[in-house]
Amino acid sequence: MNRSDPTPPAAQGPDRPAAVRAVALAPTTPPADAVLPPRAPEAPAPGALLGSHYDHCFGCGPQHPQGLRLTVVAGEGLDVTAEFTVRPGHQGGPGLAHGGLLVTAMDETLGSLNWLLHSAAVTGRLETDFVRPVPVDSVLHIHAWITGVHGRKIYSAAEGRIGGPDGPVAIRAQGLFVQVKLEHFTTHGRPEDIKKALDDPDQFKRARAFEVNP
């Protein structure tokens, strides 16, 4: 369609050309029969700092040179808080955090809710609203919580605020994570990285701690 064409787009449907047809995405809001389970007995105590799940993770790994080095603390309920300091290597616009990295920070924080249920889960769908720009050197304070669990699907939401837990909201997110077994990683990951992770007893211990039987 010509950009200046005032004709409104035709209704979505099978006759619409594939190149312009919207894709059907799953909702990130839990269904009515979703449940809010109790914290797992193995969940970290409220206030505990959650370690990185993998040293080379872009989101939380301390060994990643340009990573976000997000730190996460367990909340009182099915929630966590996280902090991410925006560094010059995270710029999109001059002096501003790249939006994709802000999404990564939300993804990582929502993903760490796994610790509270003692199960590994991967992101199936993630929606974000960017509310205001985030300058370099600012600290993004993120609060994330589980909104419902339905079978293997974990629904969650988060808000990121600038400068403090009560600072202005910069980003909001809702996610749908799907619980997986450890084999998800060992089957799909690059073999040399899997081997290194499995050869490191500490890394292996953390990986086993996540094992689930969906």
Ligand SMILES: CCCCCCCCCCCCCCCC(=O)SCCNC(=O)CCNC(=O)[C@H](O)C(C)(C)COP(=O)(O)OP(=O)(O)OC[C@H]1O[C@@H](n2cnc3c(N)ncnc32)[C@H](O)[C@@H]1OP(=O)(O)O
């Ligand atoms: C040795 C090394 C140790 C390392 C130890 C690390 C441990 C801890 C690591 C944590 C890491 C966190 C890091 C941050 C979080 C990421 O960034 S994770 C990376 C990004 N995500 C991905 O790569 C996931 C890619 N997708 C997949 O692998 C597969 O599509 C999935 C999501 C596992 C689902 O496949 P599946 O297991 O075959 O599930 P399936 O039976 O199709 O669906 C199950 C249910 O989920 C729904 N569903 C499936 N996919 C979707 C979707 N995309 N959207 C909506 N709903 C979906 C289905 O509709 C179905 O619903 P019901 O019918 O039950 O109502």
